[in-house]
Amino acid sequence: MDMYDNLGVVGQGSYGTVMKCRHKETGHIVAIKRFIDKEEDKSMKKIVMREIKLLRQCRHENLINMLEVFKYKKRMYVVFEFIDHNVLDDLERHPSGLESRRLRKYIFQILRAIDYLHTSNANIKPENVLVSSCGIVKVCDFGFARTLAPANVPLTDYVATRWYRAPELLVRDKNYNKPVDVWAVGCLIIEMATGNAYLTGSSDLDQVHKIVCKVGPLTCHQQDLYFKNPMFAVARLPETELPKDYRKKFHQLPMFLADIVDACLQIDPADRATCSKLLNHRYFTKDQFHERFVPEIQALVLRDAKYYSTQWCQGGTVETTEDPSVCSSSNAKRPPCCLPQDAEKDRRGKEDVTEPKHSRASRRHARMMVDSPVIHTAASSPDIMPEKNVVNVTFTMPRISHCMNFSGAMQAHVEANKARANVVKRRPSPSDMALASGQQADGKMQFQSDGLMVEMASMTKKKVRTVGDVRFPDLPVFGHQMELKNTDVKPAKHSRREQRRCDDSRIPTLVQFDTDPGNK
Numbered sequence: 115m116d117m118y119d120n121l122g123v124v125g126q127g128s129y130g131t132v133m134k135c136r137h138k139e140t141g142h143i144v145a146i147k148r149f150i151d152k153e154e155d156k157s158m159k160k161i162v163m164r165e166i167k168l169l170r171q172c173r174h175e176n177l178i179n180m181l182e183v184f185k186y187k188k189r190m191y192v193v194f195e196f197i198d199h200n201v202l203d204d205l206e207r208h209p210s211g212l213e214s215r216r217l218r219k220y221i222f223q224i225l226r227a228i229d230y231l232h233t234s235n236a237n238i239k240p241e242n243v244l245v246s247s248c249g250i251v252k253v254c255d256f257g258f259a260r261t262l263a264p265a266n267v268p269l270t271d272y273v274a275t276r277w278y279r280a281p282e283l284l285v286r287d288k289n290y291n292k293p294v295d296v297w298a299v300g301c302l303i304i305e306m307a308t309g310n311a312y313l314t315g316s317s318d319l320d321q322v323h324k325i326v327c328k329v330g331p332l333t334c335h336q337q338d339l340y341f342k343n344p345m346f347a348v349a350r351l352p353e354t355e356l357p358k359d360y361r362k363k364f365h366q367l368p369m370f371l372a373d374i375v376d377a378c379l380q381i382d383p384a385d386r387a388t389c390s391k392l393l394n395h396r397y398f399t400k401d402q403f404h405e406r407f408v409p410e411i412q413a414l415v416l417r418d419a420k421y422y423s424t425q426w427c428q429g430g431t432v433e434t435t436e437d438p439s440v441c442s443s444s445n446a447k448r449p450p451c452c453l454p455q456d457a458e459k460d461r462r463g464k465e466d467v468t469e470p471k472h473s474r475a476s477r478r479h480a481r482m483m484v485d486s487p488v489i490h491t492a493a494s495s496p497d498i499m500p501e502k503n504v505v506n507v508t509f510t511m512p513r514i515s516h517c518m519n520f521s522g523a524m525q526a527h528v529e530a531n532k533a534r535a536n537v538v539k540r541r542p543s544p545s546d547m548a549l550a551s552g553q554q555a556d557g558k559m560q561f562q563s564d565g566l567m568v569e570m571a572s573m574t575k576k577k578v579r580t581v582g583d584v585r586f587p588d589l590p591v592f593g594h595q596m597e598l599k600n601t602d603v604k605p606a607k608h609s610r611r612e613q614r615r616c617d618d619s620r621i622p623t624l625v626q627f628d629t630d631p632g633n634k
């Protein structure tokens with residue numbers, strides 16, 4: 115942690131605090147999540163470790179990129195690319211809703227992210243939908259921690275936004291699944307289109323009532339659960355007549371969008387559309403937007419990746435942590451390809467980019483009203499880098515996926531891990547390379563991205579040789595942050611953020627979710 119300057123708190127989650135930080139040597143701006151100190155709590159520790167493990171496996175253009183993990187003074191820290199602002203910030207600037215072209219781009223990218231991620235409970239809400247300065251949407255909370263949490267973890271550990279919560283979650287149906295995210299997307303679409311959150315319950319009971327009044331009656335099964343729940347049992351459910359025609363029901367939205375929202379906001383989860391179906395809705399296909407926009411996203415992501423390719427590289431000295439599945443790379447031991455001079459040169463080249471008028475991060479800071487923790491600037495604490503724990507392994511991440519869903523990526527990553535476990539001293543076979551990057555015996559790193567072969571020359575030579583016409587190491591993606599000239603986080607006024615969080619509402623644990631048989 116002493117390799118970073120802390121610029122302020124940008125967000126606070128149930129499991130930790132997100133800080134905007136600057137790497138002292140490279141000048142790179144990152145978001146660092148400092149997990150809450152629950153060292154002594156074994157179950158919490160396990161949740162955090164498994165969340166990190168899953169985060170490493172999620173690579174997609176519309177998901178936030180995790181860059182590295184380290185331990186400092188017995189706490190886990192996860193470094194992410196820093197993204198300029200989020201949808202809530204956009205809505206502060208556009209209080210009556212986003213302009214239609216931007217709206218369509220955002221919705222499309224959110225659906226892509228959820229479609230890829232598809233576990234359940236990605237925790238979709240405006241704060242967690244980050245937007246880079248060039249308009250790339252990055253979902254930043256995949257909801258793993260909640261999904262993995264055992265049922266006996268105290269309620270106070272769960273701070274969640276109720277307004278985007280599907281009816282099956284509110285009535286504590288343990289069989290909830292992927293459609294909960296689709297519900298959240300439906301709520302978010304209305305909010306992005308109109309500027310107003312749609313279902314703003316002040317308690318779980320109020321939330322259920324708002325759903326019944328504005329969307330429709332609960333299913334029989336949900337009603338059973340509702341009346342069995344002592345929290346709700348005293349309250350009758352409202353009876354309301356709602357228009358059957360979705361255009362009347364969501365009259366504030368244009369027709370295609372109303373249809374999409376109607377497909378998302380179905381009370382019965384079985385009736386809700388899937389993300390992949392929604393991605394092929396007329397709203398996106400009518401003018402071939404879906405075909406045009408995907409290459410556009412990829413080009414922008416590529417542009418950023420190109421800038422960052424010489425920075426958070428995947429080779430070098432890595433510390434082991436207590437969990438052998440989590441590699442934490444040490445900045446102090448960075449290989450020469452990450453030398454600060456290169457980054458500084460690149461950064462200076464971009465310094466004439468106009469700085470955004472308002473620092474969006476500063477609003478987060480103000481909302482949190484939490485003093486920034488002091489970051490140690492002294493030499494590394496001995497417990498961070500015990501020499502005996504430093505081993506030479508390659509820290510690689512799976513490639514950013516354009517098409518695979520999460521389970522596909524998981525499979526690929528399992529395969530890639532197996533390959534790495536065999537200490538890759540051979541030239542990777544084409545199938546190895548298709549799965550993930552690998553290290554060759556001659557010290558060269560190889561990457562492949564959608565047929566574009568990339569060869570990164572020996573780390574010690576700081577040289578990248580191009581094979582074909584594009585070079586694209588497919589891991590770190592966040593050059594756009596360099597467009598932020600002034601990186602300090604300043605307090606600013608805000609209103610939307612207030613009262614969006616509640617601590618009396620939790621999501622039932624999805625016990626069957628476990629991607630690692632070794633953890634059962």
Ligand SMILES: Nc1ncnc2c1ncn2[C@@H]1O[C@H](COP(=O)(O)OP(=O)(O)OP(=O)(O)O)[C@@H](O)[C@H]1O
Pocket residue numbers: 124125126127128129130131132145147178194195196197198200237241242244254255272273274275478
């Ligand atoms: N990489 C990032 N760049 C910029 N801001 C970020 C980044 N990651 C997170 N944030 C901001 O920090 C906030 C807190 O993030 P975090 O994932 O810890 O918690 P949360 O999702 O808001 O809460 P919870 O986990 O309780 O649901 C986010 O809402 C987001 O606005």
